[in-house]
Amino acid sequence: MSEISRLADKITTALKKRVYGKTFYCPVCHLELAYADADADGLVVCPLCGVVIELADVWGHPLPVVHDVEINRVQPKARMHPVLTHAPVGLLPFALLGALFLAVVSLLAHLLPSGENALLHSNEFQALLQAMPAISQITLLLLGLSVGFSLFTGISGYVDWLRRYGGRPYKVIQLKIYLTIAFFVVGLAALLLHATGMVFGADGLVAASLNGTLMTLVYLGLLSVQMGVIAVLGHVGGYLVFGR
Amino acid sequence: MIDFSLSTEQQALVEKARDFTKTFVSPVAAKHDRSGEFPHEVAKEFFKAGLMNPHIPKEFGGHGRTVLDHLLVMEEISVGCTGIGTAIDANSLSQTPVIVAGNDAQKKEFLGPMTEECMFSAYAVTEPEAGSDVARVKTTATKHGDDYVINGVKWWITGGSVASWYFVLAKVDTKPTGFLVPADTSGIIRGAKEHNLGQHCSNTVRVTFEDVKVPSKYRVGEEGDGFRIAMDTFAHTRPGIAIGATGLARAALNLSLEYAKRRRTFDKKLISNQGISFKLAEMITKIDAARLLAHKSAWLVDNGKDNNREAAEAKWYASDVAMEAAVQAAQILGGYGFTNEMPVEKLIRDAKIYQIYEGATEIQKMVIVAKLMRLREV
Ligand SMILES: Cc1cc2nc3c(=O)[nH]c(=O)nc-3n(C[C@H](O)[C@H](O)[C@H](O)COP(=O)(O)OP(=O)(O)OC[C@H]3O[C@@H](n4cnc5c(N)ncnc54)[C@H](O)[C@@H]3O)c2cc1C
Ligand SMILES: [Zn+2]
Numbered sequence: 001m002s003e004i005s006r007l008a009d010k011i012t013t014a015l016k017k018r019v020y021g022k023t024f025y026c027p028v029c030h031l032e033l034a035y036a037d038a039d040a041d042g043l044v045v046c047p048l049c050g051v052v053i054e055l056a057d058v059w060g061h062p063l064p065v066v067h068d069v070e071i072n073r074v075q076p077k078a079r080m081h082p083v084l085t086h087a088p089v090g091l092l093p094f095a096l097l098g099a100l101f102l103a104v105v106s107l108l109a110h111l112l113p114s115g116e117n118a119l120l121h122s123n124e125f126q127a128l129l130q131a132m133p134a135i136s137q138i139t140l141l142l143l144g145l146s147v148g149f150s151l152f153t154g155i156s157g158y159v160d161w162l163r164r165y166g167g168r169p170y171k172v173i174q175l176k177i178y179l180t181i182a183f184f185v186v187g188l189a190a191l192l193l194h195a196t197g198m199v200f201g202a203d204g205l206v207a208a209s210l211n212g213t214l215m216t217l218v219y220l221g222l223l224s225v226q227m228g229v230i231a232v233l234g235h236v237g238g239y240l241v242f243g244r
Numbered sequence: 245m246i247d248f249s250l251s252t253e254q255q256a257l258v259e260k261a262r263d264f265t266k267t268f269v270s271p272v273a274a275k276h277d278r279s280g281e282f283p284h285e286v287a288k289e290f291f292k293a294g295l296m297n298p299h300i301p302k303e304f305g306g307h308g309r310t311v312l313d314h315l316l317v318m319e320e321i322s323v324g325c326t327g328i329g330t331a332i333d334a335n336s337l338s339q340t341p342v343i344v345a346g347n348d349a350q351k352k353e354f355l356g357p358m359t360e361e362c363m364f365s366a367y368a369v370t371e372p373e374a375g376s377d378v379a380r381v382k383t384t385a386t387k388h389g390d391d392y393v394i395n396g397v398k399w400w401i402t403g404g405s406v407a408s409w410y411f412v413l414a415k416v417d418t419k420p421t422g423f424l425v426p427a428d429t430s431g432i433i434r435g436a437k438e439h440n441l442g443q444h445c446s447n448t449v450r451v452t453f454e455d456v457k458v459p460s461k462y463r464v465g466e467e468g469d470g471f472r473i474a475m476d477t478f479a480h481t482r483p484g485i486a487i488g489a490t491g492l493a494r495a496a497l498n499l500s501l502e503y504a505k506r507r508r509t510f511d512k513k514l515i516s517n518q519g520i521s522f523k524l525a526e527m528i529t530k531i532d533a534a535r536l537l538a539h540k541s542a543w544l545v546d547n548g549k550d551n552n553r554e555a556a557e558a559k560w561y562a563s564d565v566a567m568e569a570a571v572q573a574a575q576i577l578g579g580y581g582f583t584n585e586m587p588v589e590k591l592i593r594d595a596k597i598y599q600i601y602e603g604a605t606e607i608q609k610m611v612i613v614a615k616l617m618r619l620r621e622v
Pocket of ligand 2 (some may be wrong): 026027028029030031045047048049051052
């Protein structure tokens with residue numbers, strides 16, 4: 001788990017470098033902000049703690065000078081977004097598990113020598129094969145819900161941005177928007193593959209062909225990318241709520 | 245004739261170093277301060293930019309820069325981060341004994357490769373029992389045929405665990421003698437990195453020598469020349485320490501000035517209070533004075549004149565200016581001068597070492613007094 005978190009941290013840092021450019025830290029809440037977040041007067045309102053910072057660059061050293069603090073901002077408890085994020089995040093791993101399970105069972109069904117193999121002919125395995133179409137449908141449903149909810153999460157985030165953050169063009173928000181779009185588009189592609197039967201046939205199994213194998217790999221790849229995107233989104237979002 | 249202006253080449257050197265600082269040093273200063281990680285990447289860029297190993301003579305592939313020219317570079321670098329500055333420029337300290345007292349074969353073998361790739365060397369003189377009192381070192385070098393065998397413990401060696409060779413001061417019988425020792429010689433044990441108050445990314449370690457065999461061709465000068473060589477080295481390097489401190493003081497001034505121009509209290513800008521602005525006036529005056537002392541001591545040594553007193557004055561004074569400026573800058577920033585999310589508290593931590601290494605303040609004053617005693621009139 002710590003490996004995954006470290007990887008997410010690495011990817012987040014690389015992405016931030018790309019999207020943020022030069023950064024500095026809010027001296028009050030320690031949130032990493034972009035130089036580009038400052039307006040033409042060099043002012044930036046910290047999205048997390050609300051201090052109004054005038055950013056000076058002194059010989060390459062960021063010098064954030066605090067001038068004011070915005071109070072009475074819409075408080076986190078009134079926000080739908082942090083709550084809604086749990087839906088796509090919570091559902092996706094189960095969809096991925098389902099997909100992996102389908103792939104493994106397909107592999108067993110196709111690869112084990114059909115003649116004398118006891119496992120293949122066991123009642124349990126046969127029952128499992130019977131259940132495969134349903135498992136495929138459930139996986140599809142979970143994926144559909146995750147991608148579908150992400151739309152609501154995205155919209156609620158957008159509303160939050162307008163309400164709580166005054167629609168100011170923060171790089172952190174920009175990064176989150178990019179990632180959400182990536183999650184949604186990749187999710188749609190995976191849904192399309194699954195729903196059109198290109199990965200799992202009517203029997204819930206992968207077709208025993210090169211094409212079937214390739215499609216499964218692409219499908220699993222797309223889900224993994226989504227997992228990655230979610231991990232990074234969680235990281236960035238977490239900072240935005242809790243600071244560093 | 246007195247001329248304080250810089251030549252076009254010197255001006256270009258300053259600008260190059262300034263750009264380098266803003267691009268490669270300042271942006272990673274806080275990161276290296278927190279992690280303590282040695283700034284290998286910055287050093288590589290420093291090398292590529294032709295700013296590292298300034299004094300290696302041209303005939304050995306180096307830049308052959310004067311002490312003064314190197315001061316111009318190091319003041320700029322030190323405005324960015326003196327920890328990184330110390331780490332990437334410590335080579336100068338160990339290269340100087342070779343430059344001032346080594347023979348051509350030693351220069352070729354030890355300095356030559358350093359002009360081809362980014363490498364490090366270290367000056368291993370101090371011992372746990374002998375810092376200011378260098379003559380007290382206990383490390384021995386015993387002659388065995390054509391070799392010397394070195395035994396002893398060197399302590400607080402800057403760059404000690406990244407160095408590919410050391411300048412070591414050891415005693416042959418009772419005679420202090422300098423040696424060049426490749427770091428991969430068997431019997432050399434490098435200690436763990438010390439956790440210092442400041443200049444975190446500079447690598448300070450213990451280096452132990454256990455029966456380390458060194459051929460006599462690696463002896464610098466004659467037996468007994470070691471103390472003189474170590475002191476001659478300081479004549480060349482103390483102006484550089486003074487300018488590092490000056491650069492740090494400039495960082496303190498820059499930051500507190502920019503802060504005071506912006507931060508408001510009691511409905512006016514901080515800087516409009518004389519209680520604050522006078523601090524800034526004092527800072528710039530002392531910085532100017534420190535720089536002049538440093539430059540003069542460098543100019544003297546570049547022109548083959550004795551600079552012992554002037555280098556000591558510069559090193560002592562500039563290090564005090566750095567410490568004071570850092571503390572005042574923190575005062576101007578108030579609480580923000582105390583938090584490590586801002587670049588000022590680090591300056592206090594980094595400044596302290598200037599009053600200690602390469603001869604602590606008291607030792608500089610002893611050098612000054614020694615010269616003073618010999619003056620007929622002042
Ligand atoms: C970060 C760091 C890096 C260093 N890098 C190197 C390096 O690369 N190579 C190297 O060889 N050494 C290095 N040193 C060692 C450094 O040069 C010594 O620490 C310094 O010379 C002081 O010696 P000391 O610590 O033994 O103090 P001491 O000599 O024990 O002195 C203690 C204090 O007493 C004062 N004092 C001593 N004698 C007198 C006197 N007669 N009258 C009045 N006051 C006196 C000193 O000024 C000092 O303040 C480094 C040290 C540090 C901390
Ligand atoms: Zn903040």
